Amino acid sequence: MAENTQMNERQREAMEWTEGPELILAGAGSGKTRVLTHRIAYLIREKQVSPWNILAITFTNKAAAEMRSRVDALVESGAEAIWVATFHASCVRILRRFIDRIGYDNHFSIYDSDDQKAAMREVMKKLNIDPKQLRERSVLSAISAAKNEMIDSERYEREAADYLETRIAACYRAYQDLLRKNNALDFDDLLLKTVQLFEADPDVLAYYQERFRYIMVDEYQDTNTVQFRFVELLAKKYRNLCVVGDDDQSIYKFRGANIKNILNFEQAFPGAKVVKLEQNYRSSGNILDAANGVIQNNEGRKDKRLWTAAGRGEKVQLRRYASAAEEAEQITEEIKVRCQDGAYGRFAVLYRTNAQSRILEERFVAAGIPYRLVGGVNFYQRREIKDVLAYLKTVANAADDLAVQRILNVPKRGIGAATVSAVGSFAADREISFFEALREAPASGIAGRSSEKIQRFLNLIAVFRRESEKLPIADLIRLVLEKSGYQEALKEEGDLEAQARMENIEELISKAVDFERDLSDVSDRAEEGLPADLPPLDRFLEEVALVADIDRAEEGERVTLMTLHAAKGLEFEEVYISGMEEGLFPGNRSIDDSEEMEEERRLCYVGITRAKQRLSLSSAKSRIVNGELRFHRESPFLAEIPEELIERQKSARINDDPLPASGAHRSSSYSGQPKPAAFGKIFQVEHMKTLPYEVGDRVRHARFGVGSVLEIKDGKQDFEVTVEFDELGRRKMLAGFAKLEKLTS
DNA sequence: TCGAGAATTGTTTTT
C-alpha cells in the first residue's frame, strides 16, 4: 500500500492512541504495518517522544528490516535511535551487556538447532540413554516447550510426573550444564535468560523500563509465554504497550505461541484500548469471502469479519488433478500462459511442506520459468558454511567445544573418533574445555599417535587467532580456507557439488564484507555506551546465528515458491496453493485433534488472504509422500468455501474410482499395491529438455557476471553447463544450482 | 581411520 494514501478512521484511531495499553486487532491486509510505522512517526512528530525511547519488536528479521526501512522513510531524523529488532536480537543485545550479572560470560555462543542436537547427543551418551528409546529430537522439543513456559530444569525435575519425564528432566539438567560449560545459550535461552536477568536484577530492568517508554509488538498472536513475560516486564512501568496481531493468523503453536496472549490481552492489561481493523485493502471480494468462509469454522476467536470496498473480482479457482506431477505441470503451464509480459513476480505458489517444492521446481526448470525458492535448507545450515563458521567460533570462543570438535578433523587430519573420545574424557576429568585438553594432550601422552597431528592443529588455530586481530573477517576466512587445507580438499573432490560448496563459501565471504562495511557505517551500539570491546568477529558470528537465511538479491521477476508459513505477511497478485489434500493439509496428525485442526485452518486462511486478484487452490488424487504412493481426498477446507465463489475444473486424467472411506484406515496408503501402468508413463518429465538457454547464448550468473554457454551436458540429476565468463573465465556448473539467466540482447 | 554401500528412518511449520 502506498505510504501517502489517507488512513481510514480506524487506522487513525489506532495510531493516535499513544498512552496506555492498546490492542490492535488487524485482520489480514488491513494495513497494520502501515499503522505501526505511522504510529512511530506520530509519537516522534506529534508527541515529542524521543526515538531513543521507542522499541519495536517483530518476529522475523525480514519483518524487522521491512519496518526499519519504512520507519526510516517516514521519520526525518533520529530514526536510527529507534530499536527495531526481533525478540531474539533484542535479548542478545541486552544479554551481551548484562548477562554477567547472573553469572554468565558476556561472550557466550549461540547454539542453533544442529548444535543443540549435537549437544543433546553427547548428553544422552553420557547418561546412557538409548537414543532409539528416547529420541533426542523429542527431548529437545520437550525442553524447548519447558523453556517457553519458563520452567527451568530444577522445576521440571520436581514436577516430573512419570518415568519418561524423569528421564527428560535428567537430560534437561545435563544439557543445561553442558551449555553452561561451553559458554553457550540456545535460542530459547536467549529469551529465558533475559527474563531471568530482569527478575534477578531490578537495576537492569529499571534501566530498560526507563529506556523503552513506548513499546510496540508486531504479530502479537505468535508470542509465547516467555515473550509475553519479557514484554510485560518492560512495559510495567509506563504501560505504553501497543500490540498488533490477528488471532486468526496464529500459526506457530508448535513453537510455543500462546494464542491466549492475544485473546486475554484486555485482562492482562486492564483499561486497554482495543481497535479492530477490518477493512481489507488487499484482496478482491470473492477471495476475501472465501477466507471468511473458512475461518468462521474456528471457535474461540475474536469476532470480526473482513470486508473490502473492492469488487467481487474473479472466482476462486478449484482444481483437482490425477497426480502431484500433473498438478505441478498444470500450475506451471497456467502461470506461463497467464504471464505474457514476463512479470513473474506477481505469482506465488504455496504449499504445506517444504518437500513439496521439489516437484514444482522440476517443472519450473523444465518450462524455463524463473522462480525463487524461499526457505528449505537454510544457507547457514549448509555443511561447508557450518564448517567455516566453526573455525571462526573456535577462534572467537575456544570454550565452544562443539565447534572445536567439528573442525578438529575437517578436513581430514587423521584425528579420529578414538582420539576425540580420549581427549574428551581427559577434559571431563580435569574439568577443562576440550580445547584446553587438546593443548595438554600431546604432553601428557593422552593422544598417543595423534599427538603430532594435534599439535599441528593447535598451531593452525594459534595462527588464525593471531591474524584475527588485524585481518578483516573476509580475509580471515580466506586464510582459514587456505591454511587449513579446506579449500584444497574441496578442490580435490573436484565435482560440481564441491564447486557449489565453494560458491556458497564465496557468498559467505561477501556477506562478511557487507557486514564489516555496515559496521563501520553506523554503530548504533556505540552511542548506547556499550563497551566497544565486542570484536567484529564476535558480532559477525552473532548476526549469523540469528539470521536464518542470507538475503539473496531479489533481482529479476520470479515466481515465488514457499511454504504457507513463510508466506505470512506477504502478498501476491496471483496465488496458487497446491496440495489441498486431506492428510497433507491438514496433515494426518491434525485430523483427529480439533485444536490442531483449527491451527491448520488458520494456516489455510493465511494462505488464501495472500492473494490480491486471483486465487487457485489445487489438489492431487495421488502423490508420493516419503517414497510411498498415497491417495488423498480433497482437503475439507475446500468444502468450507461457499460454492458460489468457486469455479471448478477437474483433470480429464482422473478416473472416478472412489477413494476408500475415510475412517477405514487413517493413512490411506496403498504402498504395497502395484503401480497402475498409467503412472510414470504419461507424466514422465521428458528429462527437462528445455533449459531457458542453449549453447552459444549469452547468460548472466548472479555473481560471476555475464558469459557465453560453451557446453551443456546431460548429467545424472541435472544439466551440467559450462560457461565462459567474461571476467572469470571458464566455469562448470549445475543448471539447477547456477540459475543462469538468458540475456536477450 | 576411512570410505563405500546398506539400512533405516522420517515430515510439518522456524526464530
Place this chain on the structure above:
DNA sequence: CAATTCTCGA
C-alpha cells in the same frame, strides 16, 4: 524419496 546413520572391509 532423500538424508542420515550404520556396518563392514581395507
